[in-house]
Amino acid sequence: MNANKIISKVIKEKGRIRTVFFIGCGGSMIDLYPANYMLNAEASDISSYIYTSREFVLSLPKRLGNDSLVIVCSHSGNTPESVEAAHAAKEAGAYVITITHNKDSKCTAPEFVSWVYPWGDDVKTEYVPVGISLLLAAELIEAQEGFAKHEALIKAIDQIDGVIGKARLKVNEELSNVFANSCKENPFFYVLGSGSAFSQTYGFVICSMMEMQWQNCCHIHSGEYFHGPFEVTENGLLYVIQMSSGKTREMDERALAFLRGHTDRLIVIDALEYGMDSIDSSVREYLDSSLFYAINCELRAARGKLFNHPVETRRYMDIEKY
Amino acid sequence: MNANKIISKVIKEKGRIRTVFFIGCGGSMIDLYPANYMLNAEASDISSYIYTSREFVLSLPKRLGNDSLVIVCSHSGNTPESVEAAHAAKEAGAYVITITHNKDSKCTAPEFVSWVYPWGDDVKTEYVPVGISLLLAAELIEAQEGFAKHEALIKAIDQIDGVIGKARLKVNEELSNVFANSCKENPFFYVLGSGSAFSQTYGFVICSMMEMQWQNCCHIHSGEYFHGPFEVTENGLLYVIQMSSGKTREMDERALAFLRGHTDRLIVIDALEYGMDSIDSSVREYLDSSLFYAINCELRAARGKLFNHPVETRRYMDIEKY
Numbered sequence: 001m002n003a004n005k006i007i008s009k010v011i012k013e014k015g016r017i018r019t020v021f022f023i024g025c026g027g028s029m030i031d032l033y034p035a036n037y038m039l040n041a042e043a044s045d046i047s048s049y050i051y052t053s054r055e056f057v058l059s060l061p062k063r064l065g066n067d068s069l070v071i072v073c074s075h076s077g078n079t080p081e082s083v084e085a086a087h088a089a090k091e092a093g094a095y096v097i098t099i100t101h102n103k104d105s106k107c108t109a110p111e112f113v114s115w116v117y118p119w120g121d122d123v124k125t126e127y128v129p130v131g132i133s134l135l136l137a138a139e140l141i142e143a144q145e146g147f148a149k150h151e152a153l154i155k156a157i158d159q160i161d162g163v164i165g166k167a168r169l170k171v172n173e174e175l176s177n178v179f180a181n182s183c184k185e186n187p188f189f190y191v192l193g194s195g196s197a198f199s200q201t202y203g204f205v206i207c208s209m210m211e212m213q214w215q216n217c218c219h220i221h222s223g224e225y226f227h228g229p230f231e232v233t234e235n236g237l238l239y240v241i242q243m244s245s246g247k248t249r250e251m252d253e254r255a256l257a258f259l260r261g262h263t264d265r266l267i268v269i270d271a272l273e274y275g276m277d278s279i280d281s282s283v284r285e286y287l288d289s290s291l292f293y294a295i296n297c298e299l300r301a302a303r304g305k306l307f308n309h310p311v312e313t314r315r316y317m318d319i320e321k322y
Numbered sequence: 323m324n325a326n327k328i329i330s331k332v333i334k335e336k337g338r339i340r341t342v343f344f345i346g347c348g349g350s351m352i353d354l355y356p357a358n359y360m361l362n363a364e365a366s367d368i369s370s371y372i373y374t375s376r377e378f379v380l381s382l383p384k385r386l387g388n389d390s391l392v393i394v395c396s397h398s399g400n401t402p403e404s405v406e407a408a409h410a411a412k413e414a415g416a417y418v419i420t421i422t423h424n425k426d427s428k429c430t431a432p433e434f435v436s437w438v439y440p441w442g443d444d445v446k447t448e449y450v451p452v453g454i455s456l457l458l459a460a461e462l463i464e465a466q467e468g469f470a471k472h473e474a475l476i477k478a479i480d481q482i483d484g485v486i487g488k489a490r491l492k493v494n495e496e497l498s499n500v501f502a503n504s505c506k507e508n509p510f511f512y513v514l515g516s517g518s519a520f521s522q523t524y525g526f527v528i529c530s531m532m533e534m535q536w537q538n539c540c541h542i543h544s545g546e547y548f549h550g551p552f553e554v555t556e557n558g559l560l561y562v563i564q565m566s567s568g569k570t571r572e573m574d575e576r577a578l579a580f581l582r583g584h585t586d587r588l589i590v591i592d593a594l595e596y597g598m599d600s601i602d603s604s605v606r607e608y609l610d611s612s613l614f615y616a617i618n619c620e621l622r623a624a625r626g627k628l629f630n631h632p633v634e635t636r637r638y639m640d641i642e643k644y
Binding site: 026027029041042046047052054058061065195205207212215220227232250251257322 | 341347348349351359362363364365366367368369371374375376377380381382383384385387403509510516517527528529532533534536537538539540541542543545546548549550551552553554555556559569570572573576579580584607636637638639644
């Protein structure tokens with residue numbers, strides 16, 4: 001599949017796209033977050049939204065219609081809420097692209113344009129949902145109104161894999177054991193982040209920790225931290241902070257400065273120290289989430305090893321009926 | 323102030339409004355959430371967004387401009403991030419309405435149209451930010467494209483105060499002590515909710531608990547619960563679930579059914595049992611947040627009393643420099 005060709009088809013069939021809806025559940029929704037974030041920051045004449053699938057269906061936006069592009073992501077291709085959302089969008093007249101790992105799934109039904117992606121540690125970012133959705137968003141902006149950062153973004157998506165490769169080594173040399181051991185002493189901790197990387201703040205909490213490690217924790221936006229959450233900060237309470245490399249970084253820096261003075265348990269993961277300084281500063285904020293995802297994977301694996309709790313272990317998901 | 327008159331002025335000056343941005347920090351952003359939610363569900367030709375103030379300024383949306391209405395809420399009227407956001411929006415050409423409790427604040431500077439609201443337990447919902455923003459949104463939809471639920475919403479905003487009055491008594495009779503005592507045994511718990519009420523799921527966590535009670539907890543969307551977070555559920559772990567009365571309720575019901583079988587510590591707050599059944603079902607989901615806010619206030623007060631931790635106590639906010 002090719003983002004440029006798909007967007008050409010979309011525009012040929014629909015004319016101008018007025019609204020994009022990114023739809024998924026949990027990790028799949030998280031993967032679409034940077035594309036939604038970028039569209040809203042960079043497009044002057046395209047609205048973009050992101051919804052967890054079931055809320056989208058139950059509270060179907062009135063502007064959803066013939067001039068909408070709906071991008072649904074489901075790794076299994078059969079997530080019931082996401083399949084239902086894709087059908088609801090189709091019925092409303094939208095152009096529906098499904099992104100899935102499963103070529104023989106409900107998401108690859110003929111009524112959808114399906115992008116089937118490979119999966120594994122060595123698959124390049126441009127071929128997985130976070131990259132695919134960024135590319136679709138970039139091509140849409142470029143096609144409809146021109147996107148001055150188009151080339152920079154494509155280059156950044158290509159470069160991020162090199163950054164990630166080195167970051168994996170560095171995090172395992174310097175941080176993974178520190179983090180895993182911290183979990184022994186901290187039955188609960190907070191994770192902070194901002195910007196498009198906030199998707200992986202949330203993702204670290206709900207996927208890597210809660211789902212894969214049964215570890216209690218909570219996500220807080222670095223900018224929101226000072227409007228309530230910081231009152232709970234004190235020595236003995238662990239904070240993990242993801243420092244973005246882009247425009248929202250100063251929120252992370254402000255939170256970090258406060259945390260340094262108010263807790264003795266702090267883990268800092270700075271995207272700039274993990275190689276993001278090598279990416280064009282005009283677009284790197286949209287790739288921070290890919291870096292943090294890779295780092296999150298290493299951290300959860302290290303915790304899994306120390307706790308003898310493999311990251312594949314589930315007690316409810318796809319085991320019980322719910 | 324009068325929402326209908328303000329929106330008439332907005333349209334007279336700007337012509338058609340294409341995009342609304344709701345901007346605030348913490349509790350003030352939370353108050354604007356139902357209006358943003360309603361606009362996106364009910365308007366066919368108005369886009370609406372909500373941002374924490376600093377992220378809005380740092381990642382200023384390209385579509386912000388002359389045809390934008392920016393509604394900024396700051397209780398003190400001097401929240402630096404929100405004041406900065408109001409100025410950034412004004413510079414971008416938007417019509418800026420500020421909603422504040424402080425008539426002599428930076429938010430009431432002459433370049434903004436300011437709505438100064440009273441505050442206190444007995445102020446009606448239509449006069450406080452959550453109601454004001456809903457009314458502004460309703461008037462905007464009505465003026466630009468017609469809003470079939472306009473009258474029902476106005477009536478519901480009027481009725482909700484009666485529901486809240488009774489709910490306060492009921493929660494203190496039945497739940498406040500149970501909740502406060504639960505906090506003694508649970509240094510950490512989860513709060514679930516959905517729809518426009520999710521604003522008060524988040525609000526209960528970051529304002530009522532973290533800020534006002536130094537209580538660790540975490541907010542989870544009822545629909546997202548099954549896509550990661552539920553794996554952490556087990557006996558001995560406390561969950562508080564806010565059951566909405568509107569279209570997203572079935573996500574809450576699904577989460578509740580699972581919780582009943584997987585934890586022995588569960589507190590259910592059902593909007594329908596607190597009087598929301600008396601409100602028109604086509605609009606009541608937009609008022610659930612007002613009900614939950616009132617309940618949250620009673621719950622935190624009860625906890626404050628039991629823990630001898632008054633809800634006004636702060637150790638950092640407006641005390642330290644940050």
